[in-house]
Amino acid sequence: MNxxxxxxxxxxxxxxxxxxxxxxxxxxLLMLPFMAYGVVLLxxxxxxxxxxxVSFGHALFIGLGAYTAAFLTGACKIRSLEIILVVAAAAAxxxxxxxxxxxxxxxxxxxxxxxxxxxxxxxTFLLKFYKLTGGDEGMPxxxxxxxxxxxxxxxxxEYLAGPYYFYSLAVLVVALVVMWRLVHSPFGLCLKTIRDxxxxxxxxxxxxxxYRWAAFVISAVYAGVGGALLATPTGNVDPTLAYWxxxxxIVFMTLLGGFASFFGPLVGAFVFIYLQDFVxxxxxxxxxxxxxxxxxxxxxxxxxxxxxxxxxxxxEVI
Amino acid sequence: MTNVxxxxxxxxxxxxxxxxxxxxxxxxxxxxRVFNLACGSFYALGAYFGVSAVQWYAGAGGPxxxxxxxxxxxxxxxxxxxxxxxxxLLSFVYDRDETFQLLLxxxxxxxxxxxxxxxxxxxxxxxxGLYLVYGQARVAGAxxxxxxxxxxxxxxxxxxGIGWLLTRTVFGRIIRATADNREMAEALGVDMRRTYAKVFxxxxxLGTLGGxxxxxxxxxxxxxxxxxxxxxxxVVVIGxxxxxxxxxxxxxxxxxxxxxAIAIYPELEMLVIYLIVITxxxxxxxxxxxxxxx
Numbered sequence: 001m002n003x004x005x006x007x008x009x010x011x012x013x014x015x016x017x018x019x020x021x022x023x024x025x026x027x028x029l030l031m032l033p034f035m036a037y038g039v040v041l042l043x044x045x046x047x048x049x050x051x052x053x054v055s056f057g058h059a060l061f062i063g064l065g066a067y068t069a070a071f072l073t074g075a076c077k078i079r080s081l082e083i084i085l086v087v088a089a090a091a092a093x094x095x096x097x098x099x100x101x102x103x104x105x106x107x108x109x110x111x112x113x114x115x116x117x118x119x120x121x122x123x124t125f126l127l128k129f130y131k132l133t134g135g136d137e138g139m140p141x142x143x144x145x146x147x148x149x150x151x152x153x154x155x156x157x158e159y160l161a162g163p164y165y166f167y168s169l170a171v172l173v174v175a176l177v178v179m180w181r182l183v184h185s186p187f188g189l190c191l192k193t194i195r196d197x198x199x200x201x202x203x204x205x206x207x208x209x210x211y212r213w214a215a216f217v218i219s220a221v222y223a224g225v226g227g228a229l230l231a232t233p234t235g236n237v238d239p240t241l242a243y244w245x246x247x248x249x250i251v252f253m254t255l256l257g258g259f260a261s262f263f264g265p266l267v268g269a270f271v272f273i274y275l276q277d278f279v280x281x282x283x284x285x286x287x288x289x290x291x292x293x294x295x296x297x298x299x300x301x302x303x304x305x306x307x308x309x310x311x312x313x314x315x316e317v318i
Numbered sequence: 319m320t321n322v323x324x325x326x327x328x329x330x331x332x333x334x335x336x337x338x339x340x341x342x343x344x345x346x347x348x349x350x351r352v353f354n355l356a357c358g359s360f361y362a363l364g365a366y367f368g369v370s371a372v373q374w375y376a377g378a379g380g381p382x383x384x385x386x387x388x389x390x391x392x393x394x395x396x397x398x399x400x401x402x403x404x405x406x407l408l409s410f411v412y413d414r415d416e417t418f419q420l421l422l423x424x425x426x427x428x429x430x431x432x433x434x435x436x437x438x439x440x441x442x443x444x445x446x447g448l449y450l451v452y453g454q455a456r457v458a459g460a461x462x463x464x465x466x467x468x469x470x471x472x473x474x475x476x477x478x479g480i481g482w483l484l485t486r487t488v489f490g491r492i493i494r495a496t497a498d499n500r501e502m503a504e505a506l507g508v509d510m511r512r513t514y515a516k517v518f519x520x521x522x523x524l525g526t527l528g529g530x531x532x533x534x535x536x537x538x539x540x541x542x543x544x545x546x547x548x549x550x551x552x553v554v555v556i557g558x559x560x561x562x563x564x565x566x567x568x569x570x571x572x573x574x575x576x577x578x579a580i581a582i583y584p585e586l587e588m589l590v591i592y593l594i595v596i597t598x599x600x601x602x603x604x605x606x607x608x609x610x611x612x
Contacts, residue, residue, distance in 0.1 A: 054417045102600055109353055109416055113555060114599050120548055121592040128585040245544055248424045255421060285436060291429030298422045299410045 009263070013173075020165055028161040029233065034273045035168040036230035039175045041254055041265035043222020048251065049259035050183055051215045052195030053104075056112045056247045057119030060099075061092045061220045063126065063242030065227025066141075067133065070237045073142035081144040081167065084228050092224025093217055100216035104209055107198075116244055126239035138238030141231045160233055168229055175222060176266075182218070183262065191215055252294055258304030267305055323460035325581045326574055331466040331535070333573025334473030338528030339546060340553040340565040341480060342521035348497045348560035349517045351416060352408065355423040357525045358547030359430035360397060364526025365538040366438050367396040372445045372533075382451050385534075386468070389445075393530025400522025404515050412514070427544060434540050444537035469531050476524070477566055484562065493517060497560065549576075549588075552595045558605025567606060 020028050040062055047053050065088040072078040072087060103114045126133045133139065143152060146163050154162075182188055190211050193201040198208050231237050240246065249272075257268025275293075279286045301308055339361050346354045371392030372385050380388070403426055411418050452464035484490040495503040496513055504510050529542075553572050557564025572591055579586045598605060 054420070056420075102596070106599075106603060109420070109559075110599070110603060112417070112420065113353075113551065114596070116548075116551065117555070117592050117595045117599065121589060121596065124588045124592065128587065128589065244548060245427075248421075248427075251421065252424070285432040287428040288432035288436070291425045291427070291432070294425035294428065295407055295422060298414075298418050298425065299407070302414070302418060 016169060020161055025157055025161050028165060029157065030273060030277055032160060032165065032168055032233040033230060034270050035172045036226045036233070037250065037253065037269040037273065038172050038226070038266050039229060040223045040226030040250060041257075041269050042175055042179045043219035043226070044250055045219075045254055045259055045262075045265045046179065046183065046191070046215050046222075047219040048254055049261075049264070050188060050191045050195060051212055053107065053111050053212065053216070054251060055103075055115040055216075055219075056244060056251065057115030057117070058219070058223050058250060059242045059244065059246035060115075060119040060122045061096065061223035062227035062230065062246065062250075063122060063237075063239070064088070064092055064095060065224035065229075066231040066234070066237040066241050067126070067139070067227075068224070069144070069228045069231035070139040070141045073144055074139055079142065079145045079150070080148060081146055081232075084144055085171070085225055088224045088228035089221045092220045092227075096217045096220030100213045100220070104212040104216055116247070119242060119244055119247055123239055123242040123244070126242055133239070136239060138236050140236050141234070144232060164232060171225065171229060175225065179222075180262065187211075187214075252290070254304075255294070255297055255302070256304055258306030260303055261306035264304055264306040271305065320459040321581075323458045324462075325577050327457060327460060327462045327466065329574035329577030330470055330570070331573075332577065333569040334470045335528045335532045336546075336549060336553055336573055337473055337565055337569035338476065338524045338531070339550045340557070340569055341477070341562060342524035342528075343550055343554050344557075344560055344562055344565045345480075345493070345524075346518055346521040347554070349493055350408075350412070350514055352419045352423065352518075353416070353559075354518075354521060355420065355547055356403065356426035356430060357521065357550060358543035358545070359427050359434075360400065360522045360525035360543075361529040361546050361550075362434055362538065362540065362543035363399070363430060364393045364396055364529025365533045365542060366434055366443065366529075367392050367526070368530030368533045369443045369445055369538050370438075371530075372448065376445075376448075382448060385445070385448050385451065389530050389533070390472075390527070393527040394523055396530075397523030397526035398519060400519040401515050403522070404518035408518065409511070409514070427547075431540055431543065434543075438538070438540075440540060442537035442539045445534050449534045463535075465534055469535075472531065476527075477562075480562060489516070549591070552591045555595050555605055556598050558607040561605065561607040564605050564607035 016031070019031055040058070044055065044058055047055055068088040068091050069084050072084050078084070099115075099118050103111055103118070106114060127136055129135075143156075143159065145151070146167050151159050151163055183191075190201065190206050193204070193206060194208050194211055202208050227241070253268040253272045254265045255268070256272055257266065257270075258264030276286055276290070279289045283289075297304065339357055342360070343354055343357045346352055346357075368389045371388040375385060375388040376382070407422055407426065408419065411422055449465055450463055452468070454461045455464050455467060456462075457467075482490075484493060492503065492508050492513055495506075496508060496510070500510070529538075549572060553565060553568035555568075556571055557566070557568030571594070575590055575594070576587060579590045
């Protein structure tokens with residue numbers, strides 16, 4: 001990471017830390033889904049940007065994480081967010097392992113279709129097994145304890161805009177650091193080789209399928225943790241979290257920020273959530289506007305916002 | 319027994335609609351290698367436009383017995399808007415990775431859903447009371463609306479028509495040649511721009527026609543497009559991407575199994591379908607009829 005980027009990152013981080021003091025509560029609450037999606041997208045981009053596989057079914061793992069949170073706080077009376085996050089990560093990994101071993105046998109469109117099919121299996125399961133999942137009404141999420149402390153007495157917005165905000169931020173930062181180490185490790189290098197030339201990677205002795213499998217499972221764990229983080233501010237989880245259009249939206253966010261850049265997906269999540277909020281406050285038809293934006297992105301700027309930025313300044317090639 | 323016939327006939331009706339949309343998906347994928355997620359959106363567009371056309375027809379005092387005429391005309395005509403999507407959007411990304419083409423069709427899905435909401439509102443719309451205009455027929459002891467039989471017949475006729483188009487006409491030969499080897503076809507003088515525009519539009523017309531035909535039996539809702547695309551997706555995966563015979567068999571499998579699942583164990587409805595999709599993808603990734611040209 002060069003100096004200018006490090007400064008930009010430090011400024012961005014300081015800005016995010018300062019938000020609860022300087023911004024109106026409304027905007028502080030909007031940052032919560034941003035941070036949750038940030039975690040999801042860091043993982044998704046390991047698969048999309050670094051390994052070259054586009055999943056149209058990662059909403060499965062967001063849904064899994066979110067339902068884990070609802071299930072633990074509700075039926076199991078386990079309220080500690082640390083335990084919830086660990087269980088969500090474990091559940092995502094457990095489901096992802098077999099799913100990934102089927103999916104990584106294919107690339108491109110077939111990979112996308114198989115992930116979509118698995119996502120829809122989970123969606124229909126959530127929708128139809130009413131007794132277990134609450135069907136289309138979903139399940140409420142009770143307020144989790146943070147670091148063992150019951151903050152039930154706090155007013156809801158104060159809880160979300162205060163302790164929960166910093167908790168989410170801490171999770172995002174940890175996820176960010178881990179992912180940074182991962183993509184800059186030999187493991188990350190192998191993934192990039194596979195993306196650019198799988199045949200060559202194979203002749204170099206890299207087991208392409210195993211690496212793709214590992215990237216898939218890691219990205220699923222990230223999506224599970226992100227989903228669990230998303231559950232509390234949402235308050236109620238429902239099957240649409242696992243629907244295929246939700247998978248499409250997170251791919252959209254990644255593309256919006258720029259899948260070729262490490263921080264691109266975070267930028268994408270931020271812009272997506274704020275822009276969606278803004279557009280919805282003006283007209284009810286956010287899909288029309290976002291569809292047009294997506295079409296313009298695909299045609300004119302496939303590198304996303306970070307790609308536009310990188311054209312003018314030389315940014316370190318990842 | 320009567321019950322089973324009833325269920326299967328319902329399934330076949332659904333299958334004939336699914337076949338039309340899936341055939342549109344197949345021809346687009348077979349020739350252009352674009353998996354058109356917006357096929358479902360065109361289906362929804364056809365449904366809404368069909369309702370409007372029939373309402374206008376009824377308002378103008380047309381005899382109810384001929385309501386299928388404006389319905390089919392509307393369904394076929396609105397499908398021609400596919401050429402706008404092809405020329406205006408997709409034609410820019412043919413040389414790109416197929417992921418971008420997929421995302422572009424996803425953009426169309428998003429836009430179309432809101433365009434439909436803007437034009438027709440959020441409440442479901444329907445052609446009230448025309449479904450049973452042709453009465454009911456008895457088939458092997460079960461009562462089936464005659465309209466369902468008409469749609470099944472129409473779908474079969476269209477299937478035969480597509481078969482004729484692909485195997486017996488010059489355009490069909492061009493389509494098969496392009497699906498087989500695009501560069502060679504181009505080198506032999508095929509105008510790719512026109513072929514792509516025609517093929518894509520043919521695909522969307524099949525989708526809108528399916529939407530228009532289903533509408534007397536149900537109501538048009540803005541989500542019907544995103545819901546149908548995953549079923550049509552199941553059809554083409556089971557049948558094999560790009561294969562017309564695959565679309566036909568896949569539609570029957572999905573339509574009838576879904577009808578049986580709803581009747582026997584409703585919780586399993588679509589779950590059965592996706593489990594079959596996954597099984598097929600794992601053991602026969604090219605689908606039952608994969609590998610064959612469009």
